[in-house]
Amino acid sequence: MSAEHLHDLTLTVNGVPHPVSVPARRLLSDALRHDIGLTGTHVGCEHGVCGCCTVLLDGQPVRSCLMFAVSARGHEITTVEGLAGPGGELNAVQRAFQECHGLQCGFCTPGFLMTVTALLAENPSPTEDEVVEGISGNLCRCTGYQNIVASVHRAAALMTDGAGEPRP
Amino acid sequence: MKPPPFTYHAPATLAETLEVLAELGEDAKVLAGGQSLIPLLNMRLAAPAHLVDVNGVSELDVVDVGPDEVRVGAIARHARIERDDGAAAACPLLRQALRLVAHAVIRNRGTTCGSLAHADPAGEMTAVLAVLGGTVRLASAAAGRVTRRDLTAGKFFVAPLESSLRPGELLESAGFPRTPASTGTAFAEVARRHGDYALCGIAALVDLDAGGEIASARVGTISVTPTPLVVDLTDVLAGVPPARADLAAAREKVMAHVDPEADLHASAAYRRHLAGVLTERAVRQAAARSAHAPAERGAA
Numbered sequence A: 001m002s003a004e005h006l007h008d009l010t011l012t013v014n015g016v017p018h019p020v021s022v023p024a025r026r027l028l029s030d031a032l033r034h035d036i037g038l039t040g041t042h043v044g045c046e047h048g049v050c051g052c053c054t055v056l057l058d059g060q061p062v063r064s065c066l067m068f069a070v071s072a073r074g075h076e077i078t079t080v081e082g083l084a085g086p087g088g089e090l091n092a093v094q095r096a097f098q099e100c101h102g103l104q105c106g107f108c109t110p111g112f113l114m115t116v117t118a119l120l121a122e123n124p125s126p127t128e129d130e131v132v133e134g135i136s137g138n139l140c141r142c143t144g145y146q147n148i149v150a151s152v153h154r155a156a157a158l159m160t161d162g163a164g165e166p167r168p
Numbered sequence B: 001m002k003p004p005p006f007t008y009h010a011p012a013t014l015a016e017t018l019e020v021l022a023e024l025g026e027d028a029k030v031l032a033g034g035q036s037l038i039p040l041l042n043m044r045l046a047a048p049a050h051l052v053d054v055n056g057v058s059e060l061d062v063v064d065v066g067p068d069e070v071r072v073g074a075i076a077r078h079a080r081i082e083r084d085d086g087a088a089a090a091c092p093l094l095r096q097a098l099r100l101v102a103h104a105v106i107r108n109r110g111t112t113c114g115s116l117a118h119a120d121p122a123g124e125m126t127a128v129l130a131v132l133g134g135t136v137r138l139a140s141a142a143a144g145r146v147t148r149r150d151l152t153a154g155k156f157f158v159a160p161l162e163s164s165l166r167p168g169e170l171l172e173s174a175g176f177p178r179t180p181a182s183t184g185t186a187f188a189e190v191a192r193r194h195g196d197y198a199l200c201g202i203a204a205l206v207d208l209d210a211g212g213e214i215a216s217a218r219v220g221t222i223s224v225t226p227t228p229l230v231v232d233l234t235d236v237l238a239g240v241p242p243a244r245a246d247l248a249a250a251r252e253k254v255m256a257h258v259d260p261e262a263d264l265h266a267s268a269a270y271r272r273h274l275a276g277v278l279t280e281r282a283v284r285q286a287a288a289r290s291a292h293a294p295a296e297r298g299a300a
């Protein structure tokens, strides 16, 4: 088998440039986890259904399993590792999930945190329906969703109290 | 669950894209949002030798609200079109339908043109193109000359996941005609979960005359026919105000025209039943949205 052609590119993740050398078929999720070592982004289904791999691309949530690393060139990527502040203080969404017990095993959590951070940045005080629709693309096999929905409302309240902006 | 190897091309302009596609012919696939293609690659259901990534071709990233139509370019994302107030005003069915396409996160990346090119009979935008009487523009290059052809939905969709796109052709843009104020539109569907592909979906277009009576009506279907089907309901609905319209006849007509298949999620009979129920629902909603609809009395 002939060696696969490698593309040299720089991925900007959480503000930090990471030079990587990857075949064109490297999924962004795998580049983040294996090439860069940021294993906070989880991989569940690899066909867009579970939402675990959600990251922000220029601030918008996307599935990192449905994108090639080569296509992410020149874009700003934010992963769950980029949500906390420089001193490690959790963002409002992370704190709300902690306070409201919005997770059990935690496998789905990075995807929820990214989706909800983006949701609240666009709509700081969502209705119950908007919250449910907003997280409908993320699957959780543990919680039954009730505490996740509560976490989203709590995060919205924390943000309007000025207790913390969702970063970024 | 990893994609097979392929050679990657990332042209920067439309001219370059058409050149690369012409050169590679049937060995190449266009990569737009990747929301249908990458799952197929991950599951190894497709293994193209070359992928031509058009995401860097900024001239294809357009939503142009013109006097006659809304024209969207090959990399205009579902989300961008959904949020465009000008497009929603000119052609309300776009936003009505896009809200039902997958989840918001998928819509951030997936494109409407990609959805049409994919020709999935469960894709909402296929029925939107069909029922509105829109067209797709296919572009190709030969010996440095660019050729374009505009096709209606009836000519473009051939079979499930099969369109008239030829090797070397790019679906450059799609045009959705403006909806006059006298015409109301609606999209009704039933999916097992929000964001899933629908078990059945109906797009309706109902035009009322100045007296508030139905002048014409038609619906487009998804998930119950191999390609989107347009059923003209003018003969059974016209000449009376929506409240007195014979919706049962409309339901029967649509049910007689669809040809659903059974699968894991629903029997053929259930899908046919849904086609009838959703026709009633969509026609009623569409009629209420016409500028000539009688003033609302309580709930719509």
Ligand SMILES: Cc1cc2nc3c(=O)[nH]c(=O)nc-3n(C[C@H](O)[C@H](O)[C@H](O)COP(=O)(O)OP(=O)(O)OC[C@H]3O[C@@H](n4cnc5c(N)ncnc54)[C@H](O)[C@@H]3O)c2cc1C
Pocket (backbone or CB within 6 Å): A047, A048, A049, B029, B030, B031, B032, B033, B034, B035, B036, B037, B038, B039, B074, B100, B101, B102, B103, B106, B109, B110, B111, B112, B113, B114, B115, B117, B118, B122, B123, B124, B125, B165, B169, B170, B171, B172, B195, B196, B197, B198
């Ligand atoms: C979990 C999930 C749920 C979904 N649910 C729905 C749903 O409910 N309804 C729905 O309609 N869709 C749904 N989709 C699909 C989504 O709408 C896709 O975005 C869309 O079908 C394809 O658009 P794309 O830009 O991602 O195209 P791609 O995946 O990049 O391409 C799809 C196919 O079209 C070809 N192609 C794309 N663009 C062009 C072009 N300009 N010229 C020539 N060929 C082209 C490609 O070569 C490929 O064969 C879902 C997807 C996922 C992952």
Ligand code: FES
Pocket (backbone or CB within 6 Å): A042, A043, A044, A045, A046, A047, A048, A049, A050, A051, A052, A053, A054, A063, A064, A065, A066
């Ligand atoms: S791993 Fe990407 S959506 Fe499931």
Ligand code: FES
Pocket (backbone or CB within 6 Å): A102, A103, A104, A105, A106, A107, A108, A109, A139, A140, A141, A142, A143
């Ligand atoms: S907490 Fe276990 S999957 Fe959500």
